[in-house]
Amino acid sequence: MSYQTIREAAYEANMQLPRLGLVLFTFGNVSAADRDAGVFAIKPSGVPYELLSPSKMVIVDFDGHTVEGDLRPSSDTLTHAVLYKHWPKIGAIVHTHSTYATAWAQSQRDIPIYGTTHADHNTVNIPCAPPMDDRMIQGDYEYQTGFQIMQCLEQKGLSYEEVEMILVGNHAPFTWGKNADKAVYNSAVLESIAQMAYLTEQIRKDVPVLKDSLIKKHFERKHGPGSYYGQ
Amino acid sequence: MSYQTIREAAYEANMQLPRLGLVLFTFGNVSAADRDAGVFAIKPSGVPYELLSPSKMVIVDFDGHTVEGDLRPSSDTLTHAVLYKHWPKIGAIVHTHSTYATAWAQSQRDIPIYGTTHADHNTVNIPCAPPMDDRMIQGDYEYQTGFQIMQCLEQKGLSYEEVEMILVGNHAPFTWGKNADKAVYNSAVLESIAQMAYLTEQIRKDVPVLKDSLIKKHFERKHGPGSYYGQ
Amino acid sequence: MSYQTIREAAYEANMQLPRLGLVLFTFGNVSAADRDAGVFAIKPSGVPYELLSPSKMVIVDFDGHTVEGDLRPSSDTLTHAVLYKHWPKIGAIVHTHSTYATAWAQSQRDIPIYGTTHADHNTVNIPCAPPMDDRMIQGDYEYQTGFQIMQCLEQKGLSYEEVEMILVGNHAPFTWGKNADKAVYNSAVLESIAQMAYLTEQIRKDVPVLKDSLIKKHFERKHGPGSYYGQ
Amino acid sequence: MSYQTIREAAYEANMQLPRLGLVLFTFGNVSAADRDAGVFAIKPSGVPYELLSPSKMVIVDFDGHTVEGDLRPSSDTLTHAVLYKHWPKIGAIVHTHSTYATAWAQSQRDIPIYGTTHADHNTVNIPCAPPMDDRMIQGDYEYQTGFQIMQCLEQKGLSYEEVEMILVGNHAPFTWGKNADKAVYNSAVLESIAQMAYLTEQIRKDVPVLKDSLIKKHFERKHGPGSYYGQ
Known part of the structure; x- marks a missing residue:
């Protein structure tokens, strides 16, 4: 079977979602890309997690055309x-x-940085893209959702390499990363941050956001040139 | 044993409820109907889930009379x-x-459509039927609960085919569907929607409901004549 | 070994508490009484659940004296x-x-009947006994806790046979019943009622309590002379 | 292998964290000290829990220098x-x-004693240390976090032997104890107290803290010279 690597990566990552408590039934999907081949593997639409397998992943090109697979993609x-x-450095x-x-997305609020x-x-x-205007919704909705995400980052002056997660207003979160493991990790981290931010505001109404020096320090511990987290 | 198909459907669906975290002890019940035979299979009253089996399901006709079974039905x-x-197209x-x-039902509020x-x-x-008047409660209570549900949909101009879930004020939810799997699925979906709506209002007090164009688009993705969700 | 029946009943019931998510570590205890022998079996103090066995239960009389057992009782x-x-008809x-x-007990509020x-x-x-006065606390604290519970019911005109659960203000819940299974069941029911009442007030600030006709109907379905719940 | 006892203690305690629901991915760490040798064993940085073993724990002295181990410590x-x-009597x-x-830490509030x-x-x-000033953050951040914790206790007139848990403002909790089991136990207890205090304030806005006589009585039941909890 062709595209075996991304089929397996997408399959494994999709299977992680229920284990991490991030999906009910089939309410989620992961894709993994092969940049050289210009395609990605994605979960078929509405198939229960227990019936999935690498061979059932659908291979799609970057214009959205199915390249391989009998099932309808997500x-x-x-x-x-x-x-x-549009984002050449993401792999999943x-x-x-x-x-x-999703509750934050439904409230149409960015998630403030509290800790x-x-x-x-x-x-x-964490940015929350506003709901699309009616013309975009009535047109090619899922296609326009991609542009809505890109436009939101652009308007806030953010790069997809800096911020690997977003909320789509009234809808739900999307995350990405260099590979499927990292993209799934980002979804779990986002859910944890979203829960803690909600609780923080309940515990103290007027809570201030984190100060710049702490933001900088913590991000650089993990990601800066002098990072010292991990092996 | 007769009515084997609906016995098994009702049994399997009842067993799904604790697995999905939707019931404590025996606080729930599922029935599955055989339209041709004019009967349904339903859980016996107050029997722990671990002691259930298809043969213990009680067969009841659409007037509520037990047709087959030694145990008292739910x-x-x-x-x-x-x-x-009254609803000829539902199967469970x-x-x-x-x-x-149940918390929304206790608050006697409809669940606003936020996402x-x-x-x-x-x-x-999601409609919440008001608590019944005292005469209905003191009369044939469970029978009247069915009429209260139908009347609520009617007064809101809704059909049971469009909306497969309802809250009964001060009481708890009922869901239905073409078969037992779909009706159980609807109960799990309702619980998730109820949790997210609760959190959404906590995160933002004055949150607006979803705009019509998004409601229409998402529903039609899954259910309209040009639906493209699932296989 | 003597008192085998209540040893096993108390052991099994104690083991149910972590399975039902009602205790962290050893923060709970169940006892089961033998009315004829005038004793009860209770969990030893501070012993992890995984090290318990029927033989480790401590046998105590109704004045609180240890009758059998090497370990210190709860x-x-x-x-x-x-x-x-003081309550001749309870068995556990x-x-x-x-x-x-416990959060309701800490708030020193009764749990309103919302559904x-x-x-x-x-x-x-669900009644919440007020915190004891300082003299009672400094005296024989656990002994006085029992009297505080009885006094609270008495002042509210309630019988221990009607209400099998109470909150002790600033402390936590106690439940009882004719046997250990029923008393544990009551603890799980109370936790569920407490969670739903909390959520109900969050969803609607001015929510009214249940009307009398519904209270009467539902209680009598399960407990009245014409009850029709269960087998 | 040297330092086997603290390697195993640190390993076992680290493995307890996901089982107790206290960490997502690798967001936590436990260390266990050998006071005679003047070293402690600590989790390596960013290594998934399922890949840990006693031999992968890193041995570090009390000045923070690695004594044994190829991996980078937490x-x-x-x-x-x-x-x-600085605290000669703690072992983990x-x-x-x-x-x-963490939500309480993000709100920068002490957790009031409600029950x-x-x-x-x-x-x-439970004290919450204020966020550090910018100079401390930009300097040797983790080193200064230790001093921030000590200074907070000192300013509140508390000893590390009386209070084995603290929140670091905008960050998250630290707990300690005579050994690794006790320190992990304290983390789970803190999480439970934090959840209950949050719920208590939601249920009643103006809830008073516990009165002195009850605080004294309960603490002394477990810890005073006449304590009678446990074996």
Whole structure:
């Protein structure tokens, strides 16, 4: 079978979502890209997790056309395609409706940076893209969702390499990364940050965001040139 | 044994409820109907899940009379019977006291449609039927509960085919569907929607409901004539 | 070994507490009484659940004196003893620090009756006994806790046969019943009621309590002379 | 292999953290000290829990220098080293980002003492050290975190032997104890206290803290000279 590496990566990553408590039934999808071949493997639409296998992953190109596979790909496939096409350094994308991140998306608020758990992964509030205008929704909806995500980062002056997670207003989170493990990791981290930020505001109404020196310190511990986290 | 198909369907569906975290002890019941035979199989009352089996399901007709079985059927049997009698296209009914959906029912509020997870399944707020008047309660309570559910949909101009879930005020949720798997699925979806709506309001007090264009788009992705979700 | 029946009942019931998510570490205890022998079996103090066995249960009389056993009984033993001595019809007592019930106890509020899940088990708000006065605390604290519980019911005009659960203000819940299974069941029901009542008030600030007709109907479905729940 | 005892103690304690639901991925670390040898064993940085083993623990002295081990120690190692150096009676330290305790840390509030679950372990509010000033952050951050913890206790007139847990403002909790089991136990207790205190304030806005007589009584039941909890 061709594209075996990305089939297996996408399969394994999809299977991690229920284990991490990030999806109910089939409410999520992961894709993994092969940059040289210009394609990605993605979960078929609406197939229960227990029936998935690497061979059932659908191979799609960066314009959203199915290259290999009998099953219909995830209904969110065009969003994945747009992001792969425009963001050359990402290798995987995850979409879930995880509880706390989705509640923030439904509230249409960015998630404020309240602590070092957040700063270990991002130096800014987690952006929430506004709901699309009606024309975009009625048009090619999933395709436009990709552009809505890109436009939100652009308007906030953020790069997809700095911030590997976003909320789509009224909808739910998307995360990405250099590979499928990292993209799934980002989805779990986002859900944890979303839960903690919610609780923080309940515990103290007027809580201030993290100060710049702490944001900088924690992010650089993990990601800066002098990082000293991990092996 | 007769009615084997609906016995097994009802048994399997009842067993799914604790696995999905939707019931504590025996606080829930599922029935599955055989339309040709004019009967449904339902959980016996107050029997622990670990002692259930297909043969213990009670067979009841659409007037609520036991047709086959030594055990007393669920105390909510008459509610199921009324709905089967009046709604010819449903094949199964689920009643639970799942935590978040029951909290909304206790608050006597409809669950506002705040996001696409909700819109993937319904185009309207999840209705909450008001508590019954005292005469209905003192009369044939479970029978009247069925009429209260039907009347609530009618007054809101909703069809049971469009909205497969409802809250009964001060009580708890009921869901239904073409078969037992779908009705159980609807109970789990309702619980997730109820939790997210609760969190959304905590995160932002004045949060607006979803706009019409997004409601329409998401529902039609899954259910319209041009739907493209699933296989 | 003597008192084998209550040793096993107390052991099995204690082991249920972590399975039901009602205790962290050793923060709970169950006792089971033999009315003819005038003794009860109770968990030894501070012994991890995985090291318990029926033979490690301590046998204590209704004045709180150890009758059989090398281990020190639960530090709450005198509370159990007082209740057994004064309430002739109970066969078991459970004390936990379960999360939601304890939060209500810490808030020193009765749990209002907001729905039928509550009314299926009690016709009144779950009472919260006020914290004891300083003299009672400095005296024989656990012994006085028993009297505080009895006094609270008395002042509210409630019988221990009608209401099998109480919160002790600033402390945590106690439940009881005719046997150990029922007392543990009551602890799990109380935790569920406590969580739902908390959520109900978050969802709607001015939520009314259940009306009398519904309280009466639901309680009598399960407990009245014409009850029709269970087998 | 040398330092086998503390290697195993640190390994076992680290493995308890995910089982107790206190960490996501590698967001936590435990160390265990050998006072005679003047060293402690600590988790290597960023290594998944499933790949850990006693031999992978890193041996570090109380100035933070690695004594044995090829892997880089936890990025929080210097905080552990400072505390071991200045607190001669502790044998283990735990750092987690557990959900509720971290939310309180992010809110920069002490956790008020609302009930006996709290008083069983501490006679005071759980202190929250303020975020460090910018100079301390930009300097030797983890080293300064240790001093920030010590200074907070000192300013509140508390001893590390009385209070075995603290929140670091905007960051997360640290706990300690005579050995690794006790330090992990303290982390789980803190998380439970943090969750209950949060819920208590949601249930009642103006809730008073526990009165002195109850604080004293419960703490002394477990820890005073006349304690009668445990064996």
